[in-house]
Amino acid sequence: MSTHLTNRRRARSVSASRAADALPARGRSLSSTLAGWLFLLPGLAFYLVFVFWPIIQTAWYSFYDWNGIDASTWVGVKNFVKVFTDPVLLGSIGHSFYLVIFFSLIPIVLGMIIASLIRDIRAKAVSTFAQVCLFLPRVIPGAAAAVAWTWMLAQDGIVNQMLSAMGLGEHATSWLGNQHTALTSVGVIGFWLQLGFCIVLLSAGIGGIDKSLYEAASIDGAGWWSQLWHITLPGLRGQIAVCLTMTVVAALASFDVVFMATQGGPGYSTMVPGVMVYRLAFTQNRVGLASALALVLMVLVLLVVGPLQRLVQGKEEA
Structure with a gap:
């Protein structure tokens, strides 16, 4: 007990x-x-x-008709209907998606190839110098880059002078003043700005890939392109996801490059939602419609970036 x-x-x-x-x-x-x-x-x-x-x-x-000063009037979803039915507003959204090709897809593909070529450079000093030179455009503000490219793409700019020197003077044009070439020219400026960022980020990712994988692939007879596709690309999924996010957002929400280069012209051939929101709110005093377009742009960015992140991260986890 x-x-x-x-x-x-x-x-x-x-x-x-x-x-x-x-x-x-x-x-x-x-x-x-x-x-x-x-x-x-x-x-x-x-x-x-x-x-x-x-x-x-x-x-x-976005649910009001308001000029920013006087009393507002409730209009419900009319501003959103206007965004999706007005050819100019809808066209500006289409232009931003077209710029994704130049701001995002081409820089990532070309950046991965250049980063792989830099990896093959034996001299580390040369490799570092190449990365610094390629990253310099990223340091320059977009507005300043747009002004510089406006001079180069002018009728008497260096681009047309080079074409004339090569005997291609008949192809010279006012690249940013021609409705058929203006949007692509703006895309080239965006490509120039985004390429260095993609190269540096992808180069850092390549540095983290086990070198023995490349050595084993070389012993097995795999060529450079085969190594790029089967080793480098799978090893860079995280970095590609970051590049996609940053560059796609830069393309869809672009403002400074387009505004300084063309202000949406000639006509509306380079109009993008960012410039259109500015014009509607501060020059036309249509704050409600500008707010609706800005909200639609935000939702579109989320709808595009979200699935891209899940796609890349899902493959990485698999």
Whole structure:
């Protein structure tokens, strides 16, 4: 009987000591959680005030006909109907998707090939110098790059001078002033700006791929293109996902390059949603319609980038 009581007392003392040990642990966990929220609070407040709240206001304005000064009038979804039925507004969205080819697809494909070529350079100094030179366009602001390219693509610019020097003067034109070539010319500027970023990011990813894979592939007789397709491409899925996200957003939300190069002209041949929102809100005083177009653009960016991220990350996990 005494042995049974002793065991029960020991069990109680053990459980009491465990409860006593659990209290400080819970206190430490609570204090660390509170400290985490305190560190997060300034950034969260900044996000709510300067990002989330303007989005809510934009969504609210999109249901009104408002010139930004006088009283507004409720119009429901008429602004959204206007976005999807007006040829100019709908065409601006189509132009932004066309720019994805130059801002995103071509830079990523060409950037991966150039990054693979840089990997094959034996001299590290030469490799580093090449990456720095190719990354320089990314450092230049888009507005400044657009101004410089406007001079080069002018009727008497260096591009047409080079064509004339090569005996191709009949192909010379005002590249940004011709409705048939203006949008592609803007895309070339975007390609020039995005290529360096893709090369540097993909070069960093290639540096993390095990070199023994390339050595084994070479021993098995795999050529350069085969190694690029079967080793480099699968090893760069994470970096490609980042490149896709950054460049697609740059294409769909482009403003500075288009505004400084053409302002959406000639006519509306290079009009994109970013420039159209600016023109509607600040030159035509149609804040409600501008808000609706901005909201549609935001949703389109999310609808495009989200599936791309899932596609690339899903393949990476598989």
